[in-house]
Amino acid sequence: MKKLIILFLLFTIHYSLFTPAQAAEAPKRIISLAPSMTEILFALGLEDRIVGVTSFCDFPEEAKKKQKIGGMSNPSLEAVVSLKPDIVTMTTDGNPKEFEERLRSLKIKTYVFRARQIPELAQGIREMGLALGIKEKADALAKDMETSIDKLKQRRSSIKKKKVLFIVWPDPLIVAGPGSITDNAITIAGGENIAAESKSSYPKYSIEEVIHQAPDIIFIGRGMSQENIREVSKGILKRLKSVPAVKNKKVFYVSDYLYRLGPRTVKGVEELAGYMEQQR
Amino acid sequence: MKIRMIIIILILMLIFGISLILGPRIINPFFMDEISKEILFSIRAPRSIVAILMGMALGASGAVLQGILRNPLADPYILGISSGASLLAALGIIGGMTIFGTFTVPVLAFIGAVATGSIVGMMGWRKGGFWPERLLLAGVGLSFLFSALLMLMMSISTDEGMRKAMLWIFGDLSMSEWSRIPYGLIFVAAGVVISASRAKALNALILGDEFAHSLGFSPHRERFILFISVGLMTAASVSLGGMIGFIGLLIPHMIRFFIGSDSRVLIPASALGGGALLCIADLISRSILPPMELPAGVITAIIGSPYFLYLLRRKNVLSI
Numbered sequence: 001m002k003k004l005i006i007l008f009l010l011f012t013i014h015y016s017l018f019t020p021a022q023a024a025e026a027p028k029r030i031i032s033l034a035p036s037m038t039e040i041l042f043a044l045g046l047e048d049r050i051v052g053v054t055s056f057c058d059f060p061e062e063a064k065k066k067q068k069i070g071g072m073s074n075p076s077l078e079a080v081v082s083l084k085p086d087i088v089t090m091t092t093d094g095n096p097k098e099f100e101e102r103l104r105s106l107k108i109k110t111y112v113f114r115a116r117q118i119p120e121l122a123q124g125i126r127e128m129g130l131a132l133g134i135k136e137k138a139d140a141l142a143k144d145m146e147t148s149i150d151k152l153k154q155r156r157s158s159i160k161k162k163k164v165l166f167i168v169w170p171d172p173l174i175v176a177g178p179g180s181i182t183d184n185a186i187t188i189a190g191g192e193n194i195a196a197e198s199k200s201s202y203p204k205y206s207i208e209e210v211i212h213q214a215p216d217i218i219f220i221g222r223g224m225s226q227e228n229i230r231e232v233s234k235g236i237l238k239r240l241k242s243v244p245a246v247k248n249k250k251v252f253y254v255s256d257y258l259y260r261l262g263p264r265t266v267k268g269v270e271e272l273a274g275y276m277e278q279q280r
Numbered sequence: 281m282k283i284r285m286i287i288i289i290l291i292l293m294l295i296f297g298i299s300l301i302l303g304p305r306i307i308n309p310f311f312m313d314e315i316s317k318e319i320l321f322s323i324r325a326p327r328s329i330v331a332i333l334m335g336m337a338l339g340a341s342g343a344v345l346q347g348i349l350r351n352p353l354a355d356p357y358i359l360g361i362s363s364g365a366s367l368l369a370a371l372g373i374i375g376g377m378t379i380f381g382t383f384t385v386p387v388l389a390f391i392g393a394v395a396t397g398s399i400v401g402m403m404g405w406r407k408g409g410f411w412p413e414r415l416l417l418a419g420v421g422l423s424f425l426f427s428a429l430l431m432l433m434m435s436i437s438t439d440e441g442m443r444k445a446m447l448w449i450f451g452d453l454s455m456s457e458w459s460r461i462p463y464g465l466i467f468v469a470a471g472v473v474i475s476a477s478r479a480k481a482l483n484a485l486i487l488g489d490e491f492a493h494s495l496g497f498s499p500h501r502e503r504f505i506l507f508i509s510v511g512l513m514t515a516a517s518v519s520l521g522g523m524i525g526f527i528g529l530l531i532p533h534m535i536r537f538f539i540g541s542d543s544r545v546l547i548p549a550s551a552l553g554g555g556a557l558l559c560i561a562d563l564i565s566r567s568i569l570p571p572m573e574l575p576a577g578v579i580t581a582i583i584g585s586p587y588f589l590y591l592l593r594r595k596n597v598l599s600i
Contacts, residue, residue, distance in 0.1 A: 056438055169444055172452045198572050206304050207454060208319045209571035228378045235382035235455060242318055
């Protein structure tokens with residue numbers, strides 16, 4: 001056990017000391033191991049240098065045309081190696097740590113994106129820019145994001161705090177809990193997430209508790225199954241019919257911007273803020 | 281024996297009552313505001329009834345199957361019925377199907393269960409007989425196939441789709457509502473009544489086909505009837521709320537310890553015991569970490585298995 005802790009500490013120190021320092025020259029062949037990474041790389045204008053993405057990287061449209069290297073939790077080591085990347089970008093949120101270790105043992109450079117919540121996003125992008133040798137562009141993107149978020153924060157003071165529930169999946173009821181990007185977004189947009197007290201970021205939530213907590217607004221993430229989410233939600237909305245949000249028709253279906261921490265996240269916050277402002 | 285049956289019925293009723301009052305918040309049944317009334321009548325009551333129905337189906341099916349397969353390890357899931365149900369349900373969840381509206385997943389699960397049950401039944405039928413070993417092996421074989429297909433589907437789906445499917449497969453009672461109960465009730469009641477009415481034949485079958493024959497029962501025919509009733513109960517149970525482990529396998533053994541192995545009592549008592557255990561496990565799963573809910577199947581095994589092992593230490597009988 002002790003050994004493990006020491007190993008873990010060594011790794012952490014190793015990362016924090018060396019990852020940013022590897023920024024010597026700009027890598028030419030980049031592999032992305034997460035949809036959010038792909039989006040950030042595209043937003044930084046690195047489209048031409050991306051040589052591989054996961055099979056879940058579907059945004060922007062051009063990402064779908066890139067070579068696929070497998071899934072997020074099970075990327076193919078062979079596919080990654082055979083693409084001869086200069087650097088592999090990955091996240092702590094979905095990519096297995098062992099995969100990163102394997103890559104390192106094969107002398108493949110990696111960059112691990114550590115930001116997991118909105119307040120850390122801009123800084124994460126700055127550090128990534130440093131590692132990829134495009135500091136200015138990354139700084140500009142980060143600055144942009146910070147400005148938009150600040151603007152939203154200023155606007156919220158004029159909104160009366162509303163109780164909000166964000167449904168990630170209606171059957172069974174999974175909601176956005178503390179530590180999720182969506183929870184950050186609700187707070188930034190000036191709402192109060194009624195699920196903030198639960199113990200995991202995407203808890204299976206008690207329907208009784210929703211009725212007790214009586215949210216004023218319910219958001220339902222359209223997610224990937226865009227066409228039929230309304231159909232699937234009918235059951236849960238029927239059961240929540242006495243809740244103010246449902247009674248007053250304050251149930252909104254929102255895009256999947258908030259499911260990935262990347263360039264579209266800010267848009268996702270703006271979307272929530274927009275609906276919440278209408279409710280003044 | 282009568283007294284013990286009455287005790288089990290009373291325990292079940294008591295647990296049902298408690299499950300209505302307790303939960304993430306306690307409801308005082310004598311002073312209820314609008315919200316409490318709504319929670320009690322349209323959320324807790326249907327949920328507890330579904331839990332009891334599922335538990336009854338699993339308990340009774342387990343008792344019957346252990347008898348017709350003459351195997352103390354048999355449980356309703358060993359015939360592959362649940363893996364067929366899970367496969368179709370996961371397909372519906374991951375594929376985002378809505379062909380039957382909000383009933384899509386339960387209906388798909390039921391279809392999967394019945395289809396699998398029929399295949400197993402056909403494989404078990406050979407040379408004008410209905411053979412327990414063939415049933416068992418066909419069930420195990422199909423289970424492996426369907427589990428592999430399920431895993432294949434999960435590994436190519438997104439993490440989001442996988443999580444949703446997993447939650448369903450682990451057993452989820454949170455979406456129980458009144459509209460699902462009549463369907464469940466019909467199948468579970470039919471299954472329990474049919475199997476209880478063939479209990480005498482089952483007693484004879486356990487002692488051997490020749491013995492059953494000499495008592496005037498046709499072993500293959502009796503097995504077939506019992507198999508159908510088990511299939512219906514299991515299908516209904518899986519479709520009501522996914523897979524719940526432990527109950528079908530161990531409740532019949534626990535009932536044998538307490539009441540005895542006469543099928544005439546064992547079947548109804550296993551049904552009642554299964555219902556009681558699942559109802560209390562569901563109560564715990566929704567109350568212990570509010571506002572989160574845990575899968576009820578995890579709780580049944582966590583509270584049930586140690587108790588079962590304790591009984592196994594104390595008593596020295598373990599037969600079918």
